[in-house]
Amino acid sequence: MPRKKVISINPKTSVPKYRQLIDSILSAIERKTLKKGDKVPSINQICAEFKLSRDTVMFAFNELKAKGILKSQPGKGYYIASTEIQVEERVFVLFDEFNAFKEDLYNSLINSLKGKATVEVYFHHFNYKVFKNLIAESVGNYTSYIIMPAAFDNTNHLLSKLPQDRVYIIDRKKADLERYPVVYQDFEQDFYDALVEGKERIEKYRRLVFVNPGGKEPVERSRGFERFCQENNFKYEIVKSLSGIKPSLWEAYFLISDRDLVEMVKIAKYCKFKLGKKFGIVSFNDTMLKEVVAGGITTISTDFNEMGKTLANMVLSRDKSQIRNKSRMIFRNSL
Structure with a gap:
């Protein structure tokens, strides 16, 4: 089995190499590239191909062994012991500001993820420096990232530090972020x-x-x-x-x-x-x-409750769609 289909290490991201190694093997299991009983690339192979230290690879393998995912056979190497992956979903949410309708969105997201993930929410308040620092500090600490860039353009260089397949954009469709899944409004x-x-x-x-x-x-x-x-x-x-x-x-x-x-x-x-x-x-x-x-x-x-439900479903199913959350006029006495 070609190793490139199993292990993927991005030297340009700040995600720790051991975490990338763990995520690669878990992702390969999710894709069914690795099945129970399959042998994974050896420690020496991984070290040589990706220029990693033996300690880095051992740290990742030991964590996977502790989770029951890997088992070792002396003299033969490491094998997949279980494909029953129970990853604790931790979601990083970065909003622009807190207001009544964002509260509806947040509550809908939380309720839809209840029992399936823990969520930590932050606000950048349209301050680019705060936006940049919060993203930098979140790297490697979460399994998924929901980002609201708001009025900021050209943020791809910041988000590229995060695992691309775990980032979800919300509210606005940005030209430089077109490769990411998004739930957006067409204003x-x-x-x-x-x-x-x-x-x-x-x-x-x-x-x-x-x-x-x-x-x-x-x-x-x-x-x-x-x-x-x-x-x-x-x-x-x-x-x-x-x-x-x-x-x-x-x-x-x-x-x-x-x-x-x-x-x-x-x-x-x-x-x-x-x-x-x-x-x-x-x-x-x-x-x-x-x-x-x-x-x-x-x-x-727009329906902020629906937006929250859609986001939750995308995170849990790893959906890569770009979904427009439409608006409508709600008629009352003032018009």
Whole structure:
């Protein structure tokens, strides 16, 4: 049996060599490349081919023996004693920030992995240095890695330190990370599709305003908004904040920030604009609170519970798919 199908060592990653050796043999068993009774490459073969010390290989083999995976026969070498692999799944999760809808995503992920894996969650808060350090510190400590790069581009050189077949990207599809499995939102198409879905309610408004603060927010949403408005001859405006804005009747506002949502509800109340009649509000990212605020806020949102379930299934099944988690408009009284 060719050794290259069994052992794989990447000298460029910071994952310890003994851990790569263990993972190679376990992976070969999972793929059925190695079966019970099969002989594995000898210590001398592995040392010579991959330039490893004898101690490194022995450390890995001893751990596999302790797990009951390998057995040794004096003078003959090491053989697969069992293919019943029970690897403790430890999942590293790196989110951008914590908020109400991320809590829904996290809880869904945790509940779906309950009893099957332990999960440790971290936040980079859109700080690249924190993002970089957390990934570096996680290397070799987990069996799977769920990464939310958010607005960061060109992060492949950081993620390449992690085992490629154990990394899952979440929320955004990145050009430099296209080789990784991902559960993502298509922000441009999602916004456009939601507006088409709500067109019947939107048509009565004379002007549509999208308040997009920019920065950490995906720029693709603006393209989806513009495309819908231009195709359907709506008067529209895209602004970064509510500063200097004087809302009028027969306008509908699309708000990313929950702070802007609260401010706009207060403005509408002060001006005695009845939401959903001659004045409309749509918020992004649904939460339980938006079901009851001001009689119910219409939202454009992906299903974060579904996203968590999909991620959990991918981790447990080693699924390598790229799955779009679609958004939809959830109609309530504010539109």
